[in-house]
Amino acid sequence: MINYRKLALTLFKILLKQVLLCLGILAFFTFYFGITLSNLAPSFTFGLFLLPVTLATANVFAFYLIPNYLIKERYGWFALYTVYAIVISVFFIVLSSFYGLLFSTSISGLDPDVLLTKNLYLVIIGVYMVVLLVSLFSVFRESYRINLSNRELQYALVNGQLQLKQEELSYLKMQIHPHFLFNTLNTIYGSAIAKKEQTPDLILKLSNLLDYILYQTKKTVVPLQDEIDHLKDYIELEKLRHGEKLKISATFPESSAHIFIPPMLLLPFLENSFKHGKGNEKQAFIELRIELIDSKIQLSLKNSREKALQQTKNESSGIGLANIKKRLELLFPEGHTLEIRSEEDSFDVWLELDTTKIKTHELLDRR
Structure with a gap:
């Protein structure tokens, strides 16, 4: 007309x-x-x-x-x-x-x-x-x-790219949750079957972790201290499960509340370490060290690995590692260094994040 x-x-x-x-x-x-x-x-x-x-x-x-x-x-x-x-x-x-x-x-x-x-x-x-x-x-x-x-x-192109990045970040973050919950529920299930006394403690730790996942991960960034507390709960949960079979040592910075990072960014590294680190052939170990130098976060993570389970565990952790790398590329395109070294009997990860170069605020402004 x-x-x-x-x-x-x-x-x-x-x-x-x-x-x-x-x-x-x-x-x-x-x-x-x-x-x-x-x-x-x-x-x-x-x-x-x-x-x-x-x-x-x-x-x-x-x-x-x-x-x-x-x-x-x-x-x-x-x-x-x-x-x-x-x-x-x-x-x-x-x-x-x-x-x-x-x-x-x-x-x-x-x-x-x-x-x-x-x-x-x-x-x-x-x-x-x-x-x-x-x-x-x-x-x-x-x-x-x-x-x-x-x-x-x-x-329009930049806005579309930022929206795609935001959606991709949301997808990657959501991908972590089922993966993490699956492993944790398996831990509690095994403990309940064995009727271990630490089962209530495991459930309490899981409750704390779920609270973090359901509420804190909705935020764009969280204090580094919250992320560290989350890691500590996860470590304690795994300690209760494995006992003396797995030697775990962890070192964290004393004060980190003034530094902010995207939530659930460090946990996948620790999850992969527990996948590779546990075993029966010899004394398994996991060594975690997180240091804070000015605005930079340095994570050093080393764990033992068993030859018989290397191929299966590598395949199962492929999605997790790909997830981590993609998130780092989106959130810290010019502010991160990630080195992953796979040895015959150990697996080493070294990560450095420059929190002043995070791109999360740009994605947040476009919402």
Whole structure:
């Protein structure tokens, strides 16, 4: 259905532009050709004769050739059509000048030699000065429109990328929860089957961990101390399960409440260590050390591994490690160093995070 109101408004804007352009052309010609005259009427009359060809030439350049050929970098076609336009317009300029000069001098009785129109080159220059000014305005307008359009597209692209990153981070974070809960519930299940006395303690630790997962992980960042407390609960839970079979040593910074990191960022490293570290062939061990140097967090993690279970455990931890790496790339693209070294009987992880280069605030601002 045709929107007549919108169509009428568009036509009105186009007509208004043409009227203003005509008034500007007439004003320019009046003063350009009447610069030596005390009476501007003859120059105004002469300008009326040049108005149609000037208006047509300016419109051809400003609203057709420049937007469709010059701006779009079709320079060959632009040069060709420019030559055509100049040849045709010069012919009509000469024709208009001849009749304009005859008419203006006949009605005013003015000596034709008084007008600047005695030199045809001045007429052509005057017409193309107007065409040049209108064309420059058209180039500026088209450049501004294209620049504005590019900015909008760039903003939309950046906004879309940030939204995708936020959704990807949410997905990666959600992927941790079932993985972690599965392992923890298996631990409690095994303890309950064996009717161990520490089962209530395991349930209490799980309760603390669930509280952290359900509420704290909804935040974009949490104090490092909260994350460390979460790690301590997990370690204590595993200690109750494995007892003397697994030697665990952990060192944490004394004060870390002033440093903030994304929640559940360090736990997957510890989970993988318990997967690899536990075993029956020899004394298994896990060594965890977290240090805080100014705004940088350094994590060093080493655990034993059994040859017989290496392939199975590597496959099961592949998703977890891929998850960790992807989150680090999204959250600390220029602020992290991760080194993972797999030896024959040990597995080493070294991570350094620069918390001043976290990108979480950008994702948060785009929500």
